[in-house]
Amino acid sequence: MxxxxxxxxxxxxxxxxxxxxxxxxxxxxxxxxxxxxxxxxxxxxxxxxxxxxxxxxxxxxxxxxxxxxxxxxxxxxxxxxxxxxxxxxxxxxxxxxxxxxxxxxxxxxxxxxxxxxxxxxPAGAEALRLADLVLDPLGRVVTRAGKVISLTNREFAVLELLLRNAGRVVSKTRLAEKVWDVDYDMGSNVIEVHMSQLRRKLDRDFAPAPALLETVIGQGYRLRNQEA
CATH class of the missing domain: 3.40.50.2300 (Response regulator)
Incomplete structure:
Protein backbone atom coordinates (compact mmCIF):
# COMPACT_ATOMS: atom_id res chain seq x y z
CA MET A 1 0.00 0.00 0.00
CA PRO A 122 -13.20 -9.90 -3.26
CA ALA A 123 -11.33 -9.66 -6.55
CA GLY A 124 -8.30 -8.07 -4.93
CA ALA A 125 -8.07 -10.95 -2.46
CA GLU A 126 -7.95 -13.62 -5.17
CA ALA A 127 -4.70 -15.37 -6.04
CA LEU A 128 -2.95 -13.94 -9.09
CA ARG A 129 -1.82 -16.53 -11.65
CA LEU A 130 0.32 -16.60 -14.77
CA ALA A 131 1.38 -19.94 -16.24
CA ASP A 132 2.74 -21.89 -13.23
CA LEU A 133 3.35 -18.72 -11.18
CA VAL A 134 0.91 -18.02 -8.31
CA LEU A 135 0.85 -15.05 -5.92
CA ASP A 136 -1.45 -15.03 -2.87
CA PRO A 137 -1.98 -11.34 -1.88
CA LEU A 138 -3.42 -12.10 1.56
CA GLY A 139 -1.13 -14.96 2.54
CA ARG A 140 1.80 -13.15 0.89
CA VAL A 141 3.05 -16.40 -0.61
CA VAL A 142 4.51 -16.83 -4.11
CA THR A 143 5.03 -20.17 -5.80
CA ARG A 144 6.17 -21.37 -9.20
CA ALA A 145 5.59 -24.94 -10.27
CA GLY A 146 4.43 -25.55 -6.70
CA LYS A 147 7.73 -24.38 -5.18
CA VAL A 148 7.67 -21.46 -2.72
CA ILE A 149 9.74 -18.44 -3.80
CA SER A 150 11.20 -16.32 -1.03
CA LEU A 151 10.81 -12.60 -1.85
CA THR A 152 11.58 -9.40 0.00
CA ASN A 153 8.67 -7.04 0.72
CA ARG A 154 9.78 -4.80 -2.14
CA GLU A 155 10.10 -7.71 -4.58
CA PHE A 156 6.65 -8.95 -3.56
CA ALA A 157 5.15 -5.50 -4.23
CA VAL A 158 6.85 -5.30 -7.64
CA LEU A 159 5.68 -8.77 -8.63
CA GLU A 160 2.11 -8.08 -7.51
CA LEU A 161 2.02 -4.91 -9.61
CA LEU A 162 3.38 -6.77 -12.63
CA LEU A 163 0.91 -9.62 -12.21
CA ARG A 164 -2.03 -7.23 -11.95
CA ASN A 165 -0.85 -5.84 -15.29
CA ALA A 166 0.21 -9.15 -16.86
CA GLY A 167 0.93 -8.78 -20.57
CA ARG A 168 1.20 -4.98 -20.29
CA VAL A 169 4.40 -2.98 -19.91
CA VAL A 170 4.86 -1.32 -16.52
CA SER A 171 7.18 1.66 -16.76
CA LYS A 172 9.96 2.50 -14.31
CA THR A 173 8.06 5.66 -13.45
CA ARG A 174 4.99 3.70 -12.43
CA LEU A 175 7.08 1.22 -10.45
CA ALA A 176 8.69 4.13 -8.63
CA GLU A 177 5.32 5.72 -7.88
CA LYS A 178 3.69 2.54 -6.63
CA VAL A 179 6.55 0.72 -4.90
CA TRP A 180 9.22 3.32 -4.08
CA ASP A 181 9.08 6.66 -2.29
CA VAL A 182 8.09 9.86 -4.09
CA ASP A 183 11.69 11.08 -3.75
CA TYR A 184 13.05 8.14 -5.74
CA ASP A 185 15.93 9.22 -7.99
CA MET A 186 15.12 8.13 -11.53
CA GLY A 187 18.83 8.39 -12.33
CA SER A 188 19.75 5.59 -9.95
CA ASN A 189 19.85 1.88 -10.77
CA VAL A 190 17.84 0.74 -7.74
CA ILE A 191 14.96 -0.58 -9.85
CA GLU A 192 17.32 -2.44 -12.18
CA VAL A 193 19.02 -4.14 -9.23
CA HIS A 194 15.67 -5.26 -7.77
CA MET A 195 14.45 -6.48 -11.17
CA SER A 196 17.64 -8.48 -11.66
CA GLN A 197 17.13 -10.21 -8.32
CA LEU A 198 13.47 -10.84 -9.11
CA ARG A 199 14.37 -12.27 -12.53
CA ARG A 200 16.82 -14.67 -10.92
CA LYS A 201 14.22 -15.93 -8.45
CA LEU A 202 11.38 -16.19 -10.99
CA ASP A 203 13.19 -17.40 -14.08
CA ARG A 204 16.84 -18.34 -13.72
CA ASP A 205 16.19 -20.55 -10.68
CA PHE A 206 13.54 -22.41 -12.72
CA ALA A 207 15.43 -22.87 -16.01
CA PRO A 208 14.78 -24.44 -18.47
CA ALA A 209 11.16 -23.42 -17.81
CA PRO A 210 10.03 -20.49 -20.01
CA ALA A 211 11.08 -17.07 -18.75
CA LEU A 212 8.19 -14.87 -17.56
CA LEU A 213 9.82 -11.53 -16.74
CA GLU A 214 10.74 -9.45 -19.77
CA THR A 215 12.59 -6.15 -20.07
CA VAL A 216 11.12 -3.94 -22.78
CA ILE A 217 14.01 -1.64 -23.67
CA GLY A 218 13.17 2.02 -23.29
CA GLN A 219 9.72 1.26 -21.86
CA GLY A 220 9.82 -0.87 -18.71
CA TYR A 221 9.00 -4.42 -17.66
CA ARG A 222 6.23 -6.95 -18.17
CA LEU A 223 5.24 -10.49 -17.34
CA ARG A 224 4.25 -12.67 -20.25
CA ASN A 225 3.03 -16.24 -20.48
CA GLN A 226 5.27 -17.85 -23.06
CA GLU A 227 3.32 -21.08 -22.74
CA ALA A 228 0.18 -19.45 -24.12
Missing amino acids: RILIVEDESRLAGFVQQGLTQAGHVADIAATGPEGLERAATTPYDAILLDLMLPGQSGLDVLRNLREFGIATPALIVSALTDSKHVVGGLEAGAVDYLRKPFAFEELLARLHIIGRKTAG
Whole structure:
Protein backbone atom coordinates (compact mmCIF):
# COMPACT_ATOMS: atom_id res chain seq x y z
CA MET A 1 0.00 0.00 0.00
CA ARG A 2 1.02 3.61 -0.54
CA ILE A 3 0.22 5.52 2.64
CA LEU A 4 0.25 9.20 3.56
CA ILE A 5 1.14 10.04 7.18
CA VAL A 6 -0.20 13.47 8.17
CA GLU A 7 1.49 14.04 11.53
CA ASP A 8 3.33 17.06 12.99
CA GLU A 9 5.24 15.08 15.64
CA SER A 10 8.37 14.35 13.61
CA ARG A 11 9.65 11.50 15.79
CA LEU A 12 6.31 9.68 15.70
CA ALA A 13 5.93 10.26 11.96
CA GLY A 14 9.44 8.92 11.35
CA PHE A 15 8.81 5.87 13.53
CA VAL A 16 5.58 5.05 11.70
CA GLN A 17 7.18 5.61 8.29
CA GLN A 18 10.08 3.30 9.15
CA GLY A 19 7.75 0.59 10.43
CA LEU A 20 5.49 0.79 7.38
CA THR A 21 8.49 0.62 5.05
CA GLN A 22 9.81 -2.47 6.82
CA ALA A 23 6.34 -4.01 6.43
CA GLY A 24 6.53 -3.55 2.66
CA HIS A 25 4.53 -0.34 2.26
CA VAL A 26 5.49 3.03 0.79
CA ALA A 27 4.90 5.90 3.23
CA ASP A 28 5.11 9.67 2.74
CA ILE A 29 4.94 12.30 5.49
CA ALA A 30 3.12 15.64 5.62
CA ALA A 31 3.74 17.78 8.72
CA THR A 32 0.90 20.29 8.35
CA GLY A 33 -2.76 20.26 7.43
CA PRO A 34 -2.33 22.19 4.15
CA GLU A 35 0.60 19.99 3.10
CA GLY A 36 -1.42 16.86 3.85
CA LEU A 37 -4.36 18.18 1.85
CA GLU A 38 -2.16 19.03 -1.13
CA ARG A 39 -0.39 15.67 -1.13
CA ALA A 40 -3.63 13.70 -0.75
CA ALA A 41 -5.27 15.71 -3.52
CA THR A 42 -2.43 15.24 -6.02
CA THR A 43 -1.08 11.75 -5.28
CA PRO A 44 -3.11 8.49 -5.41
CA TYR A 45 -2.74 6.97 -1.93
CA ASP A 46 -4.28 3.73 -0.69
CA ALA A 47 -4.76 5.10 2.82
CA ILE A 48 -4.18 8.22 4.92
CA LEU A 49 -3.08 8.26 8.57
CA LEU A 50 -4.46 11.55 9.83
CA ASP A 51 -3.76 13.39 13.07
CA LEU A 52 -6.42 15.86 14.23
CA MET A 53 -4.29 18.57 15.85
CA LEU A 54 -2.22 19.89 12.95
CA PRO A 55 -0.58 23.24 12.15
CA GLY A 56 -2.33 25.34 9.54
CA GLN A 57 -5.49 23.27 9.27
CA SER A 58 -7.08 20.67 11.52
CA GLY A 59 -7.30 17.05 10.51
CA LEU A 60 -11.08 17.28 10.42
CA ASP A 61 -10.94 20.19 8.00
CA VAL A 62 -8.44 18.30 5.83
CA LEU A 63 -10.79 15.32 5.76
CA ARG A 64 -13.87 17.42 4.99
CA ASN A 65 -12.07 19.20 2.16
CA LEU A 66 -10.90 15.92 0.65
CA ARG A 67 -14.44 14.58 0.64
CA GLU A 68 -15.74 17.82 -0.87
CA PHE A 69 -13.14 17.46 -3.63
CA GLY A 70 -14.48 13.97 -4.31
CA ILE A 71 -11.32 12.24 -3.01
CA ALA A 72 -12.43 9.04 -1.27
CA THR A 73 -9.05 7.74 -0.07
CA PRO A 74 -9.68 5.79 3.18
CA ALA A 75 -8.56 7.85 6.18
CA LEU A 76 -7.62 6.40 9.55
CA ILE A 77 -7.57 9.09 12.23
CA VAL A 78 -4.70 8.65 14.69
CA SER A 79 -5.15 11.08 17.57
CA ALA A 80 -4.56 11.71 21.26
CA LEU A 81 -8.09 13.14 21.45
CA THR A 82 -9.91 10.17 22.90
CA ASP A 83 -13.34 11.46 23.93
CA SER A 84 -16.43 10.25 22.13
CA LYS A 85 -17.12 13.70 20.65
CA HIS A 86 -13.92 13.63 18.60
CA VAL A 87 -14.28 9.96 17.64
CA VAL A 88 -17.84 10.47 16.40
CA GLY A 89 -16.90 13.74 14.70
CA GLY A 90 -14.03 12.08 12.84
CA LEU A 91 -16.15 9.18 11.65
CA GLU A 92 -18.96 11.50 10.59
CA ALA A 93 -16.47 13.62 8.63
CA GLY A 94 -15.59 10.59 6.53
CA ALA A 95 -12.89 8.62 8.37
CA VAL A 96 -13.14 4.84 8.14
CA ASP A 97 -11.55 4.20 11.55
CA TYR A 98 -10.17 5.95 14.66
CA LEU A 99 -7.02 4.89 16.50
CA ARG A 100 -6.18 6.45 19.86
CA LYS A 101 -2.63 7.50 20.79
CA PRO A 102 -0.52 5.96 22.18
CA PHE A 103 -1.01 2.82 20.09
CA ALA A 104 0.76 -0.46 19.41
CA PHE A 105 2.29 -0.50 15.93
CA GLU A 106 0.93 -4.02 15.37
CA GLU A 107 -2.59 -2.66 15.86
CA LEU A 108 -1.96 0.06 13.31
CA LEU A 109 -0.78 -2.54 10.79
CA ALA A 110 -3.83 -4.69 11.49
CA ARG A 111 -6.20 -1.79 10.88
CA LEU A 112 -4.41 -0.88 7.66
CA HIS A 113 -4.64 -4.50 6.56
CA ILE A 114 -8.41 -4.39 7.09
CA ILE A 115 -8.62 -1.16 5.09
CA GLY A 116 -6.61 -2.76 2.30
CA ARG A 117 -8.87 -5.79 2.19
CA LYS A 118 -12.02 -3.67 2.09
CA THR A 119 -10.57 -1.45 -0.63
CA ALA A 120 -9.41 -4.38 -2.74
CA GLY A 121 -12.71 -6.21 -2.44
CA PRO A 122 -13.20 -9.90 -3.26
CA ALA A 123 -11.33 -9.66 -6.55
CA GLY A 124 -8.30 -8.07 -4.93
CA ALA A 125 -8.07 -10.95 -2.46
CA GLU A 126 -7.95 -13.62 -5.17
CA ALA A 127 -4.70 -15.37 -6.04
CA LEU A 128 -2.95 -13.94 -9.09
CA ARG A 129 -1.82 -16.53 -11.65
CA LEU A 130 0.32 -16.60 -14.77
CA ALA A 131 1.38 -19.94 -16.24
CA ASP A 132 2.74 -21.89 -13.23
CA LEU A 133 3.35 -18.72 -11.18
CA VAL A 134 0.91 -18.02 -8.31
CA LEU A 135 0.85 -15.05 -5.92
CA ASP A 136 -1.45 -15.03 -2.87
CA PRO A 137 -1.98 -11.34 -1.88
CA LEU A 138 -3.42 -12.10 1.56
CA GLY A 139 -1.13 -14.96 2.54
CA ARG A 140 1.80 -13.15 0.89
CA VAL A 141 3.05 -16.40 -0.61
CA VAL A 142 4.51 -16.83 -4.11
CA THR A 143 5.03 -20.17 -5.80
CA ARG A 144 6.17 -21.37 -9.20
CA ALA A 145 5.59 -24.94 -10.27
CA GLY A 146 4.43 -25.55 -6.70
CA LYS A 147 7.73 -24.38 -5.18
CA VAL A 148 7.67 -21.46 -2.72
CA ILE A 149 9.74 -18.44 -3.80
CA SER A 150 11.20 -16.32 -1.03
CA LEU A 151 10.81 -12.60 -1.85
CA THR A 152 11.58 -9.40 0.00
CA ASN A 153 8.67 -7.04 0.72
CA ARG A 154 9.78 -4.80 -2.14
CA GLU A 155 10.10 -7.71 -4.58
CA PHE A 156 6.65 -8.95 -3.56
CA ALA A 157 5.15 -5.50 -4.23
CA VAL A 158 6.85 -5.30 -7.64
CA LEU A 159 5.68 -8.77 -8.63
CA GLU A 160 2.11 -8.08 -7.51
CA LEU A 161 2.02 -4.91 -9.61
CA LEU A 162 3.38 -6.77 -12.63
CA LEU A 163 0.91 -9.62 -12.21
CA ARG A 164 -2.03 -7.23 -11.95
CA ASN A 165 -0.85 -5.84 -15.29
CA ALA A 166 0.21 -9.15 -16.86
CA GLY A 167 0.93 -8.78 -20.57
CA ARG A 168 1.20 -4.98 -20.29
CA VAL A 169 4.40 -2.98 -19.91
CA VAL A 170 4.86 -1.32 -16.52
CA SER A 171 7.18 1.66 -16.76
CA LYS A 172 9.96 2.50 -14.31
CA THR A 173 8.06 5.66 -13.45
CA ARG A 174 4.99 3.70 -12.43
CA LEU A 175 7.08 1.22 -10.45
CA ALA A 176 8.69 4.13 -8.63
CA GLU A 177 5.32 5.72 -7.88
CA LYS A 178 3.69 2.54 -6.63
CA VAL A 179 6.55 0.72 -4.90
CA TRP A 180 9.22 3.32 -4.08
CA ASP A 181 9.08 6.66 -2.29
CA VAL A 182 8.09 9.86 -4.09
CA ASP A 183 11.69 11.08 -3.75
CA TYR A 184 13.05 8.14 -5.74
CA ASP A 185 15.93 9.22 -7.99
CA MET A 186 15.12 8.13 -11.53
CA GLY A 187 18.83 8.39 -12.33
CA SER A 188 19.75 5.59 -9.95
CA ASN A 189 19.85 1.88 -10.77
CA VAL A 190 17.84 0.74 -7.74
CA ILE A 191 14.96 -0.58 -9.85
CA GLU A 192 17.32 -2.44 -12.18
CA VAL A 193 19.02 -4.14 -9.23
CA HIS A 194 15.67 -5.26 -7.77
CA MET A 195 14.45 -6.48 -11.17
CA SER A 196 17.64 -8.48 -11.66
CA GLN A 197 17.13 -10.21 -8.32
CA LEU A 198 13.47 -10.84 -9.11
CA ARG A 199 14.37 -12.27 -12.53
CA ARG A 200 16.82 -14.67 -10.92
CA LYS A 201 14.22 -15.93 -8.45
CA LEU A 202 11.38 -16.19 -10.99
CA ASP A 203 13.19 -17.40 -14.08
CA ARG A 204 16.84 -18.34 -13.72
CA ASP A 205 16.19 -20.55 -10.68
CA PHE A 206 13.54 -22.41 -12.72
CA ALA A 207 15.43 -22.87 -16.01
CA PRO A 208 14.78 -24.44 -18.47
CA ALA A 209 11.16 -23.42 -17.81
CA PRO A 210 10.03 -20.49 -20.01
CA ALA A 211 11.08 -17.07 -18.75
CA LEU A 212 8.19 -14.87 -17.56
CA LEU A 213 9.82 -11.53 -16.74
CA GLU A 214 10.74 -9.45 -19.77
CA THR A 215 12.59 -6.15 -20.07
CA VAL A 216 11.12 -3.94 -22.78
CA ILE A 217 14.01 -1.64 -23.67
CA GLY A 218 13.17 2.02 -23.29
CA GLN A 219 9.72 1.26 -21.86
CA GLY A 220 9.82 -0.87 -18.71
CA TYR A 221 9.00 -4.42 -17.66
CA ARG A 222 6.23 -6.95 -18.17
CA LEU A 223 5.24 -10.49 -17.34
CA ARG A 224 4.25 -12.67 -20.25
CA ASN A 225 3.03 -16.24 -20.48
CA GLN A 226 5.27 -17.85 -23.06
CA GLU A 227 3.32 -21.08 -22.74
CA ALA A 228 0.18 -19.45 -24.12
